[in-house]
Amino acid sequence: MNQELETIKQNVIKCTKCDLCKTRTNAVPGKGNFQSDVIFVGEAPGRNEDKNGEPFIGVAGKKLSIALNEAGISRDEVYITNIVKCRPPNNRVPNTNERDTCKEYLKQEISIIKPKLICILGNTAFNSILGGSEITKFRGKVVRKNNLLYFLTIHPAATIYNQKLMDVLKKDIVKLFDLIKDLKNNKEVPIDIEYTS
Numbered sequence: 203m204n205q206e207l208e209t210i211k212q213n214v215i216k217c218t219k220c221d222l223c224k225t226r227t228n229a230v231p232g233k234g235n236f237q238s239d240v241i242f243v244g245e246a247p248g249r250n251e252d253k254n255g256e257p258f259i260g261v262a263g264k265k266l267s268i269a270l271n272e273a274g275i276s277r278d279e280v281y282i283t284n285i286v287k288c289r290p291p292n293n294r295v296p297n298t299n300e301r302d303t304c305k306e307y308l309k310q311e312i313s314i315i316k317p318k319l320i321c322i323l324g325n326t327a328f329n330s331i332l333g334g335s336e337i338t339k340f341r342g343k344v345v346r347k348n349n350l351l352y353f354l355t356i357h358p359a360a361t362i363y364n365q366k367l368m369d370v371l372k373k374d375i376v377k378l379f380d381l382i383k384d385l386k387n388n389k390e391v392p393i394d395i396e397y398t399s
């Protein structure tokens with residue numbers, strides 16, 4: 203484990219910067235390969251994650267693993283984290299204050315890992331990081347903002363009981379790793395959306 207990431211992890215575990223600390227069982231720091239070419243960013247821990255302190259270990263996590271396997275990638279090759287690190291009560295969407303407060307940890311994770319791409323999973327991450335909405339309209343696209351590259355796709359939870367969306371997720375993840383391969387070979391990848399601010 204990378205020492206700086208270990209420090210973030212310890213800070214997350216004891217964090218009391220927003221009210222979600224009052225209702226959590228365990229904070230859920232990001233997890234995975236600190237040399238990963240990609241960081242996956244979900245919304246917030248759910249019940250299983252809160253219980254165990256690990257991201258994406260429930261049903262949604264299973265879906266993400268299946269999509270990764272489709273691209274020939276195993277979970278431990280990548281780094282997985284969330285917009286907020288503590289479970290919101292009844293899995294409600296984290297509010298603006300909670301997201302803004304917790305965002306500092308994500309910024310730190312990104313600056314240490316320096317991924318080639320940041321994969322945004324679903325609307326909450328899309329909105330929190332890029333101010334976007336309607337992920338189904340923008341999924342599959344590459345965004346550049348402040349010299350960082352983002353890839354947009356749906357949240358794995360959306361694929362539960364929906365095989366069509368599972369096929370969409372698989373297709374997107376395969377595309378994501380094709381893009382990563384190109385980036386590693388210093389090939390230009392097409393930017394679909396450019397943020398100028």
Ligand code: URA
Pocket residue numbers: 244245246247248251256257258259260262263284359
């Ligand atoms: N959903 C998320 O967004 N994150 C998790 O860690 C688990 C489910």
Ligand code: SF4
Pocket residue numbers: 214217218219220221222223229286287288300303304
């Ligand atoms: Fe801290 Fe984030 Fe948990 Fe809020 S959600 S207590 S900011 S780790």
